[in-house]
Amino acid sequence: MICPFCKNTNTRVVDKRDRTDYSITRRRRECTKCKMRFSTYERIENIDLEVIKKSGRIEPFNSEKLRRGITLAVQKYITSEVINEIIERIESRLTNQKGNKVLSSKIGDMVLEELQVIDKLSYLRFASIYKKV
Numbered sequence: 001m002i003c004p005f006c007k008n009t010n011t012r013v014v015d016k017r018d019r020t021d022y023s024i025t026r027r028r029r030e031c032t033k034c035k036m037r038f039s040t041y042e043r044i045e046n047i048d049l050e051v052i053k054k055s056g057r058i059e060p061f062n063s064e065k066l067r068r069g070i071t072l073a074v075q076k077y078i079t080s081e082v083i084n085e086i087i088e089r090i091e092s093r094l095t096n097q098k099g100n101k102v103l104s105s106k107i108g109d110m111v112l113e114e115l116q117v118i119d120k121l122s123y124l125r126f127a128s129i130y131k132k133v
């Protein structure tokens with residue numbers, strides 16, 4: 001996202017409000033350079049990806065489901081803003097990978113990699129829940 005005031009390309013999300021149809025998200029962004037804030041309306045791309053579960057069952061990738069899973073495990077420790085950033089990074093990694101199938105365990109590992117750097121307690125909590133599943 002480019003800052004409309006100074007054209008700086010480095011902005012951060014300061015607030016996010018999902019609309020009910022989940023296809024367009026309004027985001028408040030703040031420019032890291034001039035500190036001006038502005039709104040963007042961003043379309044949530046549905047990632048064309050199939051997830052292979054441990055049981056062998058295949059289902060389409062659903063980022064809301066991923067968000068719920070992470071939120072349930074770590075909401076006491078990290079904010080929903082940080083969880084959104086984790087999901088954005090994982091989605092971009094998933095869209096850049098080869099092929100359109102991914103093991104659910106690989107997504108779990110990606111979450112753990114993220115949590116490991118962000119918050120140790122969240123990491124341990126997610127790991128304990130996720131290893132049992």
Ligand SMILES: [Zn+2]
Pocket residue numbers: 003004005006007008031032033034035036
């Ligand atoms: Zn700016």
